[in-house]
Amino acid sequence: MNISSIYGMVGPTFPIYRGTEMTSPPDYAFSKAGIINFTRYLATYYAQFGIRVNCISPGGYYSGQPDAFVRQYEEHAPLGRMARWNDLKGAAVFLASDASGYITGQNLAVDGGWTAW
Numbered sequence: 001m002n003i004s005s006i007y008g009m010v011g012p013t014f015p016i017y018r019g020t021e022m023t024s025p026p027d028y029a030f031s032k033a034g035i036i037n038f039t040r041y042l043a044t045y046y047a048q049f050g051i052r053v054n055c056i057s058p059g060g061y062y063s064g065q066p067d068a069f070v071r072q073y074e075e076h077a078p079l080g081r082m083a084r085w086n087d088l089k090g091a092a093v094f095l096a097s098d099a100s101g102y103i104t105g106q107n108l109a110v111d112g113g114w115t116a117w
Contacts, residue, residue, distance in 0.1 A: 001095055002039045002055040006111045008032030009057055016076060019068035032057070036107045043105030052104035054095045059083050059111030078113030 005028070012024035039055040046053055060073050062082040074081050091110045094100055109115045 001092065002035050002053070004035040004039075004055050004057040004107065005032040006057050006059050006109060006114050008034075008036045009107070009109065010115055013076060016069060016072040018072060020066045022065065022069055039107060040105045047104060052100070054100070054103060054105070055107040056088060056091050056095070057107055057109045057111065057115075058088055059109070059114045061085070061087075076114070076117075077111075078116060081112060083110070083112065 007024060007029045008031075012029065014024070017023050036055055036057065039053055042053040059077065060082045062070065062084065065073075070082060088110055091108050095103065095108065
């Protein structure tokens with residue numbers, strides 16, 4: 001299982017960085033999009049061996065960012081909050097379990113609805 005980011009799926013929402021020194025550099029999006037396609041590559045290659053490969057793309061995690069950023073991020077997120085430390089575990093357990101036995105090469109956004117816009 002690989003971990004990417006919503007910015008591997010969609011372009012940055014630059015207004016959420018207003019009033020901070022933060023930004024989203026192009027190499028971040030480049031690498032995260034690459035992980036998603038690398039997942040597809042591995043999934044098609046390793047399928048012949050019965051190995052599944054999937055990816056999770058989380059939205060923004062709260063980790064002490066400036067208040068302006070957190071407020072602007074949460075105003076844009078449909079669920080109205082940033083991800084918490086345990087928000088990925090359900091998706092990871094599902095993709096690692098037999099419940100997803102016929103799923104490979106997929107990217108699962110765990111983003112509070114961010115990419116639904």
